[in-house]
Amino acid sequence: MVNRTECAADLIARSGEPRTEHTMVMDELALLGEGPSPRIVGSDDGHWRWLLSAPDGTVAAQCPAVHRDPVACQEAFADARRAAVTVLRRDRCGSAARRGNQASQSGDLRGLR
Numbered sequence: 001m002v003n004r005t006e007c008a009a010d011l012i013a014r015s016g017e018p019r020t021e022h023t024m025v026m027d028e029l030a031l032l033g034e035g036p037s038p039r040i041v042g043s044d045d046g047h048w049r050w051l052l053s054a055p056d057g058t059v060a061a062q063c064p065a066v067h068r069d070p071v072a073c074q075e076a077f078a079d080a081r082r083a084a085v086t087v088l089r090r091d092r093c094g095s096a097a098r099r100g101n102q103a104s105q106s107g108d109l110r111g112l113r
Helices: 024-033 069-107
Strands: 002-004 010-011 039-042 048-053 059-062
Touching: 024 059, 024 069, 039 069, 048 069
Parallel strands: none
Antiparallel strands: 002 010, 039 048, 048 059
16 A cells, blocks of 8 residues: 655555455455554564454555554554555445446446445
8 A cells, every 4th residue: 555645655554465356455455444453563673563464364464664663653554544444435435336327327226225
């Protein structure tokens, strides 16, 4: 997940394994945006990073950068979670609009509630 501004772009989260299928990507975003809290882990050199585990125990998402302390790491996770929620909202709104458009084109409005 990349956070873009007018002047730069920062990688704020990455998946444990590369994903290309939309459904799998959205499942990992849902875990990041709505799932459990991450594990905050320290390294021998005094840096910290967050890891988010999937239900099967594999790493679903992690921070690409290391942080100077656990608080900064937790704040970085909060930023990634907010970004994931934004993407999920947009995707869900777009999916609902696509379903509504398909239903209205076919004359079937039963799926719209």
